[in-house]
Amino acid sequence: DSGVTQTPKHLITATGQRVTLRCSPRSGDLSVYWYQQSLDQGLQFLIQYYNGEERAKGNILERFSAQQFPDLHSELNLSSLELGDSALYFCASSVGPSGGETQYFGPGTRLLVL
């Protein structure tokens, strides 16, 4: 158990809909990272927040957004969903702001868009 929690574990929705994925980092960690894992793209970094502020951006679509709240939990919002957004979404956390630190991954949320 990494100490990182993600909800829900599974999500099934329809094209055009909007969903919110939630992540709680390990106690004491200030950084939260979001990744997308799909069969064709592999594991892709989406975005990082550190202590409430956006720190780094990766291959995140404009239809996706994230935020980190004062209690340090984070939410990833996916809107106008398309079939190709079906993937496993991971959250990870680390102590400091650098992506070079050890990151601890949650169990993931599996999203299926029908």
Next chain:
Amino acid sequence: GNSVTQMEGPVTLSEEAFLTINCTYTATGYPSLFWYVQYPGEGLQLLLKATKADDKGSNKGFEATYRKETTSFHLEKGSVQVSDSAVYFCALSAAGSGGSNYKLTFGKGTLLTVNP
């Protein structure tokens, strides 16, 4: 940009066989290198890491040496067990194009199956 190339799987071995999973990288500057493992139905776990050239990371019988001259970080284990069956990801952490904001770049993963 930064990239990681690891050997395509799947790799199927018998218990107690020797394992090598090749990983090479392209990066600006001096990256840190990692191996993560993903067991079925779980998230990724850090297996080992190395932060500078010639460093050897090791954990649970797995080893990898940071080779700057060949830009490689091959994963090895002398005797695999059935419980090692998982997907293994090589990754690097280096600055992005702006010179800041280090982030992880992953290889595509190698599925290892160990048969009894």
